Structure formats: C-alpha cells, structure tokens
Amino acid sequence: MIAGVIALIVLAIWIGLAATGFWRTDQYDARLSLASPEQWPDVVAVVPARDEADVIARSIGSLAAQDYPGNFRILLVDDDSSDGTGDVARSIASDRVTVLRGKTLAAGWTGKLWALSQGIAAAGTPDYLWLTDADIAHAPDTLRTLVSIAKAGDRQLVSFMARLHCDRRAERALIPAFVWFFQLLYPFAKVNRPGRMAGAAGGCVLVRRDGLEQAGGIGAIRGALIDDCTLGALMKTQGPIWLGLTDRSRSIRPYEDAGAIARMIARSAYAQLHYSPWRLAGTLVGLALVYLSPPVFAVFGTGLAQWAGLAAWLVMAALFQPMLAFYRRSPLWGLALPGIAAFYSGCTFLSAWQHARGRGGMWKGRAQAALGQ
Template identity: 50%
Template sequence: MLIVTGVAALAWLYLLLAHGGFWRTSQRLPAGGPPRTWPAVVAVVPARDEADILGLTLPTLLGQDYPGPFRVVLVDDASTDGTAQAALAVGTGRLDIVRSEGPPPGWAGKVAAMQTGVRNASDGEYLLFTDADIAHPADGVRKLVTAALADDRALVSQMALLRTETWWERLIVPAFVYFFSLLYPFGKVNDPRSRIGAAAGGCMLVRQEALERAGGLAAIKDALIDDVAFGQLLKRAGNRTWLGLSTSITSRRPYPKLADLWQMVARSAYTQLRNSPFLLVGCVLGLLVIFVTPLLAVALGPLDVRLLGLLAWLVMAATYVPMLRLYRLPLWLAPMLPAVAVLYTAMTVDSARRHWLGKGGAWKGRTAKTCQ
C-alpha cells in the first residue's frame, strides 16, 4: 500500500507541476485589434433531430454583429422531428438549410454532415463549426476572427460552458471538462512546439484554405471524436492552433439524469482508447491508482501511508478547484473527485461493453457500426 500510495502522490505532484498546467482555467480567447477588412465567415451547424433546441440557440448565430460577410448553413442531418421547419421558424435572414440523407459508407455521421456544410460554404474564408445546442454571444464571431488574425492562427476553438443546473450535472459536468484538459492540456495544445492537438466541437473557427491543405474533412471522415481529430489534423499540418475556455459560449443541452450523462461519456470513451482492450485495462488501473488509492490510504492505511495519501488527495482536490470556480460551484465538491473518477471508470468500461456488442458511438439512432 505504501508503494502504490507513493506512486499516486508522485503522479499528482507531476500533474500539478509539469503537465502543462492542465488544471488552470486561464486559457481565454486572446484579444487583438480589428483588421482592416473582415473576412467572410460561414457558420456550419450539423443538426440531427434538434427541433426542440434550435429556438434557443440559432437566433444567437443569426444575430451576430460581425462586420464582414456572414451567413449560417444548417445541415438537416436526416432528421425526423421537423428540424428544418424549426430552423425556418427562427428566421430566414442569413440562413441556408441543406438536407443530408445520412453518412456515406466509411464516414461518421457528424463529420459527414459537416462535409455537407462545407460543400455549401465555398464563399467562406473562415468556417465556424458549431453544434446545434450552442448559444453564442452577439460579438462571438467577431472576437474569434480577431483572435485568429492577431497571431495567424488557422484554428481557434473555445470549450463551451456546459449546463450545471441539476445535481448530476454539477457532479459530473465539470469533471468532464477537467478530464478533457487532463488528456489535452490547453497550454500544450496552444504551444507550437508541442505535438498535442485538440479542439472543442461546439466552437471551432478554421481558415478554410488551411483545412483544405491539411486534407479536408475526408482525412478524419471516420472519426467519432471529431473535434480532437480535427484539432490534431490542423496542428500536424504545421498550423498554429488555439484552444481555450469560455463562459459566454454556452451549451443549452440538458442532462437532467445520470443516464443522460452516462450516455454522453460512454458514447465515445472507448473510442478515445482506440478500441484497445490493453489501453482499457491501463486506463482503469490508472484511474483507480491515481484517484482512488489516496482515499483508501487515508481510510485504511497506517500513519505514514495516511499522510502520503492525504498529500495526494489534497493535491488532487486543489487541481479541481479552478474548474469548480469556473462553473461557480461549491468547493466542497473538490474532495469528491475520487467518487466521480469511479463513475467515469464505470462509464468507460460500459463504453467498451457497448462497442463489443456493436452499439458503440450510439447517438440518436446511429452507432459506430451503422456509420461505417
């Protein structure tokens, strides 16, 4: 127990001091002066059965105060709930609606819908990929373009603030962003010297010429975790990319029950592990050793083990505090991170189970298998 607890303590000291400051929430959209001319921007919104939410989010895109040419292409991705009609009810100004009948063989559903949007956005020097549940501030596109032009960034992406209104949302959602930043530290994503690339699918502004030079969406056509693959594609092609947090870009999608959040995580967790049983075992052991061992050491170990476990637990909780502050949640949730990690471990194992049953990546009637 002393050895395992020591490993956990050393791991947390490394994560605190040498892992790109993953726990910091200070990566915010860079400012810059207005350009002489504003480039044309086309927002691409893949929407599959999103009729209920478009009334809350689509007006925020159509109402942008962007000084240059701007329009929205909404891709009705084989919806059966009247998504196109709901979009038209919001208003037709700046809005074009195109229909997709689903992904062709070899394409993941969302990437295929994004590609349909790209084919209808040839007039855009920049493309803004955003999800149907994302609401944007009125100056959002203007600030994104300013940040992109200020430092020649081919990709600027912001992680939307997710909803935390129910108990389960408060418990699990901040940890979702925390674990994402643990895997892809924003500081390293934004460092041109680092090989780590990623993006947040709810808000990705990309220079269309850079996307084409990198191989286009066809290069990631089968990606189920499309935003990470998108960020990696742009960065590995030699482009400057940026990823940060936002409190003004928000997701309006509710996850009121544990089952809803479980589905959100289990849909892609095993894909994140490249569908590898060996990586699954390593991930489960790693989560248990790093997150659960300190708590067990404090509860069950002798004095020296308890002190070491307490050190690891305190460092762990301290790294979670900035995320809780970002979401304006009580700080007493920080010591509960081991329990949340156990939930995420179970979700990851369930994600693998679904994959083995041919139900991996399930989203609104589609699975990874049916998208191939």
C-alpha cells in the same frame, strides 16, 4: 511498508501532474487582449442538426444575431431529422440562414462529419468556416472574438470549449470534471504552443477554409468518432491553433440525470483508447490507483501510507479548484473527485461493453464506433 511505498508513488504522480499546469483555467478568451482586424474576413457557419427541434431556434437565432461586421452566412444541414428540425430553422426570420436537406449517410462517414461535409461543400469559398453544434447558443460577439483570435496569431483553428449546462443535480456533480478530465488529456496551454499536442472542442470551432482544404478537407477525418480533437490535430499540421474556455458559447441542452451524462461519456471513451482491451485494462487499473487509493489510504491506512494518501487526496482536490470556481461550484466537490473518477471509470467500461455488443459510439440512433477502428 508496501502500502506506504504505493501511497508515496501516487503522491509523486499527483505532484508531477500539478507541475504540468494542465488544471489551470488561464486559457480563457476573456483574458486575451484583442485588436480588431483591419478587414473582417468572410465567414460561413455550418451547423449539423439531427432531431434538434427543441433547441434549434435558440441556437440558430444566436448565430443570426451575431454583430459581425463582415460577410456572414449560416448553413444548417438537416441530417434526416424526424422532429421538424428543418422547419423550425426555416421559420427563423433571417436572410443569413439557409437550411439544407442532408443526403443519406454515406458509407465510411460518421453522421456529424457527413453533415458537415455537405455544408462545407455548399459554403463556397469563404475565408473561414465556423463549425458549431445545434445545441450551442452564442453571445452576439462570439464570431468577432473567434476571428480576432485567429487573425491575431495567424491561426488555422480557434476553438472554444463551450460552457456546459451545469444547473441540475447530476450536472453539478459531474460536468466540471468532464472539462477537467478533457484538460488532463489535452492540456490547453500545450495545445496552444508549437508541438504535436493538438485538440479542439467540437461545439465551437473556427477553421481557415484554405488550410482545411490543404490538409485534405473534412473527408480526411470522415470516420473519426472524436472528430473535434482529430480536426485539431489535422489543422495543426497547417499552422498554429488555439483552444480555450469561454462564457460566450454555452450548451443549452441539459442532462436530465447521471444516466444521460454516462451515455455522453460512453459514446467516445473507448475510441479514446483506440478500441484496445489492453489499454482499457491499464486505464481502469491506473484510475483506481491514482484516484481511488488516496482516500482508501487516508481513511484505512496507518503511518506513512495514511499521511501520503491524505496528501495525495488534498493535492487532487486542490487541482480541481480552478475548474470548480469556473463553474461556480463549491470547493468541497474537490474532495469528491475520487468518487467522480469512479463514475467516469464505469462509463469507460460501459463504452467498451457497448462496443463489444455492436452499439459503440451511439449518436442519435446510429452506432458509429466501428468506423474509427
């Protein structure tokens, strides 16, 4: 009887989640009907880079190749690289590209935001700032699309969730779920409507410079570990924002194995819980209940518990289908979502464990989590 009640509650949770529509992939730049603005605004791209020599030529090269009709410059901030990142970037034959040597990390800042702050300070007074990561490559029309979306809705921020690298075995199993879980936390359609929900994807963000200044500048979020969504929330105080999927911006850094993906997730998972052990415990119990109990009931339960567990398992698998289709993965991966969720639960616990050992928020040799507390 108790098992049946629990299974019904879990099924109700999944039906409720389905009703929210978080799982849809309709917030997609390719689905927008866009008109070119009457006048193309000035844009400066700011790229923070630390030890990115293996990907920087392709990344900066894709920026230099933008077919943007307006004034456009690129500032790469070499954040104390030890692998010649700055030299590789300087070798790119483009008068659009300037390489800045970053200053020593200032107290109270995360490394990425400190590098961005230096690039923004050197950018002058463009209309927009394009903040993009050094391991993202962009199609030639990416900037035109970003600006067109921003101008069409008088938006303060436009962000593309870059298509993540998804060719290797571990990536095929785990990466679509990363974006799906991100959508669960920050439903794109809700982000794009008026209200308090805000978010952004840090690999590709276009922001109005004056709006950023009025909101307090990048220094207002200097210690944020989840800097993209914090920036999204900051900019939504100034006006509308937009976050969506794209094929135009793509991550070009592969994840070698599941361990590499685990490290990526663990870097900020505990920060998402505001470094609270109580929230951690609640999250792990909730994940076990919502994701793991349905297949357990479906396989080992009887009667009502078995049927409700099976129904919940099928609903969660169905909600995963649009993202699997976007990443061109087999629909059968939907049935593996409980196991994938278990992996992400482990990464969340790992994040908390690393934080307890003083190694939280590790990024390029820097433990940064304490800044966000």
